[in-house]
Amino acid sequence: MRMEQQPLLRGWTLFLSVCAVGIGGTFQYGYNVSIINAPTQHIHSFLNETWNSRYQxxxxxxxxxxxWSVIASIFSLxxxxxALVGGSMAIRLGRKGALLMNNIIAILASILMGISFPTGKFELLIVGRFLIGIGLCVQPLYLxxxxxxHLRGGMAMxxxxxxxxxxxxxQIIGLRELLGGETYWPLLLSSSCFPAFAQLAFLPWFPESPRYLLIDRGDELSCVKALKRFHGSLRYQxxxxxIQRECFALSGEKAKKPWQLFTDRGVRWQLITVIVMTMGQQLSGINAIYFYTTYIFKQAGISAEKIPYVTLGTGACECLTALTCGLLIDHVGRRFLIIGGYLLMTLWSIELHSWVPYVSMTCIFAFILSFGLGPGGITNTLTAELFIQSxxxxxxxxxxxxxxxxxxxIGMLFPFIVYCFLVFLVECALVAVFIFIVIPETKNKSFLEIKKEFHKLNFGRNVKETELYERRQLHDEL
Structure with a gap:
């Protein structure tokens, strides 16, 4: 009976760990990105009333x-x-510790935003928005x-x-019928504390990252216990x-600082790849789409009252494609999805450049679907896979x-390029070509195997360095 329960226990532990990490991390982040749009007019009124009360x-x-610009943009700061402190916190506090620290910051931020209106201090809203923006980029790292x-792609997704x-x-909670109205908007902003409380309640029950325990802390016993909980007593070996092979390959090497990666030839093309993919994801036009959605819907003849409900369609599209990508990534591979996503975005950019309202509205949904199917999720997945622990x-x-x-x-330049989607067309096409040439398929490969794939790019025809690298690899395997 015990042997039959192992696969079920292992599957539920992995699944619930994804939920525990996601609910207080990326869910909370996405929630805070969208809720600030609903009470825009109410916050304007609050600023006017507060200023008039103070200075007559x-x-x-x-x-x-x-x-208002400060309140909206301080989130990005x-x-x-x-991002600047996330890696260091993940090393010092552990992956779980850094995730839990996020929640403490998020709860403090929610309290500040919630009491800004009753206390008449809009400065608290600014501070709260700044704090809620601090995400330590640890969620995909842990997962x-x-x-x-064989499940790494789906779990990272x-x-x-x-x-x-x-x-x-x-977007749903921010509707005026719920918490987006004039009376409840402070509750809307402070409601972001609930995902944080949920993670604080559930995440401590799950193990720390086994790789962190063994490679960074040298705690083999805790690593074995964590692996047994995640993978079961029959498959943890x-x-x-x-993990042991990777630990031996590192030979006691400490975690590197960001500036050290720029001088390490062994990760040169992995680093270039992450930079290109990250810039490609953000500069692909997806943010411009979200910035200008309201205008396009107005041009398509949709009344202002109905636009918030139509906007729900954009959120539903991206959510649907993220789920689809999560189901496909470990079957069809990373390269196929991310290259296909960028190529489809290139196609829709051609139509968006024409800016015919009804055609553009259709292309917006197609563009979002293409983004969610590839670049939206696989970028973070590949960042985790292209590097070893250090x-x-x-x-x-x-x-x-x-x-x-x-x-x-893109937020600063958007007003100047909004009518020129050819910029995004070229960018998406170039990123697709780069990925096709440079990035190998990482499906079902260990981190060391992926590192070896980049060896020829990093060292080229340098015979001495190639021989030294191959000797180290042979030694590690033995």
Missing amino acids: KKLNTDLLTFL GGLCG GEVAPK GSSIFLTGGILTG MEMED SRPAAYMIGGTISWISFFT
Whole structure:
């Protein structure tokens, strides 16, 4: 009886770990991205009333616009700060510790945003938005490390599934019939504490990343216990051997700092790949689509009252494709999905460039579906797979920093290129070509096997370095 229960127990532990990590991390992030749009007019009124109460004069239009811009954009600055410290926190506190620290910050931020209205202090709203933006980029790192090779893609996609689920949930809760009305908008902003409380309640019951326990902390006993809980007593040995091989290959090497990756020839093309994929994801046009959706729907003849409900369709599209990608990624592979996604986005960019309202509206949904099927989720998955343990946290710090800088850049440049989707067309096509040439298929491969795939790109025809590398690989295998 005990042997029959092992596969079921193993499957539920892995599945529930994805839920526990996703609900307080990427779900919470997506939720906070979307809920700020619903109470825009109510926050404007709050700013006007607060200013008038303090200084007995009306807030001028330019200053109102500036304050609202700060409230909306400070979230990105918080995200950038989180990316800069995320890797270090994942090393010092562990993957679980960093995730739990996120929740403490999120609860504090929710309290500040919730009390900003009753206290009449809009500064608390600004501080809360900054804090809620701090995400330590640890969710895909944890999931990528605990998953077995044959499920790694699907489990890593859990981050994207919960992210899109959070966006869709925020769009629904933000409807004026629910918490998006004038009376309840402070509750809407403070409701982001619930995912944080959920993760604080459930995540401590799950093990730390086994790779972190053995490679970073040298705790073999805890590593074995964690592997048995994740994979069962009958199948943990295979994963243990894989982690031990990686541990021997590192030969006691400490976790690297982000700047060290730029001078390490052994990860040169992996780092270039992460930078190109991250910039490609953010500059593909998806953010421009979201920025300009309201205008396009108006041009298509949809009334302003109905636009929030139509916008739910964009969130539902991305959520659906994230789920589809999660089901397909470990069967058809990463390359097929991400290259296909970018090529389809290139096709829809041609139509969007023409900017015919009804055609553009159809293409918007097609563009979002294509993005969610490939670049939206697989980018983070590949970031986890292209690096071994000593380089992975630093790679996430670099990728997260590039992502937030790119997001800010497109936000600044968007008004100047909104009518020129040819920019996004060229960008998507070039990224697809780069991935086709450079990135190997990583499905069902260990982290060491993936590293070996990049060996020829990193060292070229350098005979001495090639021989040295091959000797080390042979030694590690023995």
